Amino acid sequence: MALPERMTSWDVAVVGEIYADHVFTGFARWPGPGEEVLADGYVRELGGGCVNTACGLSRLGRRVRLVGLIGDADVDWFEGRLGEFGVGMGGIRLGAESTGITVSVSTREDRSFFTWPGANRGLADLLGEPVVLADLASARHVHFAMPLPRQRAAEILPRLREAGCTSSLDVGYSPDWLTDPRNLDTCREVDLFLPNRTEAAVLCGEDGPDAYARWAWAEGLPRAVLKLGAEGALVIDADGVTRVVAPRVDALDTTGAGDAFDAGLIDALLDDAPFGRCVERACVCGALCTTAPGALRALPDSLQLRTLREQTYGS
Ligand SMILES: Nc1ncnc2c1ncn2[C@@H]1O[C@H](COP(=O)(O)OP(=O)(O)OP(=O)(O)O)[C@@H](O)[C@H]1O
Ligand SMILES: [Mg+2]
Secondary structure (H helix, E strand, O other): OOOOHHHHOEEEEEEEOOEEEEEEEEEOOOOOOOOOOOOOEEEEEEEOHHHHHHHHHHHOOOOEEEEEEEOHHHHHHHHHHHHHOOOOOOOEEEOOOOOEEEEEEEEOOOEEEEEEOHHHHHHHHHHOOHHHHHHHHOEEEEEEEOOOOHHHHHHHHHHHHHOOOEEEEOOOOOHHHHOOHHHHHHHHHOOEEOOEHHHHHHHHOOOOHHHHHHHHHHOOOOOEEEEOHHHOEEEEEOOEEEEEOOOOOOOOOOOOHHHHHHHHHHHHHHOOOOHHHHHHHHHHHHHHHOOOOOOOOOOOOHHHHHHHHHHHHOO
């Protein structure tokens, strides 16, 4: 028996790389070869942009389908932690390898990352499965938090459009993807391409908001958004270039701010808000995310979001 419509469709499907983050902090110095140094703090947390954006959207009251791969040893942990955000496990599949891992190591001055992709190596194949595509197409919006391979993008994006879904893409810092000219078509085909300043500079070969705006016009992106950290964001569309200032917050840790920004933007798009308002909501969501350590702990609910948005931009 088919489930009722309400049970089978989602506001947003979020698909991408999923990680177990191991965050070591407070090393006095970086070790030399063969040396051991002791961390002052350690936290294990779910990671990956898709997890952060999915949890952010769910906190804002959206029905979210998280699609990705993990290893079987981590199912209970993911189920429990995602459950705290109201995100279910129905779109998560067991991969051929263990869950991807990122080890983050920070001294007072610097932070470095070591990553094992693990189960995420099966993601391109997962996206080729008709049942997964049907799952994505049952959402109103699909967000890709991954360097979406060109071949998969060419298959999937037209299908989503036919099904009436809007789409967004945050590839993260993926230099190979960003410098491959075949991916320009993907940037044009998604409704929203969402780089930060560093990623935009790799993409267009020149740093700075003006350079990105010129590139976006030249390449025919109908509408572009650029994340600019504490400086807020830039909107480039038919009306020209508009800067949206960031709300003032006591930023403690900017990890995941870009993923929270994506969540705020998608949430506002689903409300059919005017585009400038959507980017304001995105900036508020990104800013609030920075007010606690880690990407997940300070994701706002709708009331927190509205309060800071009104304080910053007026009602
Ligand atoms: N210090 C800050 N103060 C206020 N807002 C901030 C701050 N840092 C980030 N933001 C908000 O979050 C958004 C995204 O931040 P950023 O440009 O750092 O993205 P990102 O580099 O993709 O982040 P990440 O990949 O770590 O999630 C910014 O556009 C801004 O709106
Ligand atoms: Mg980012």
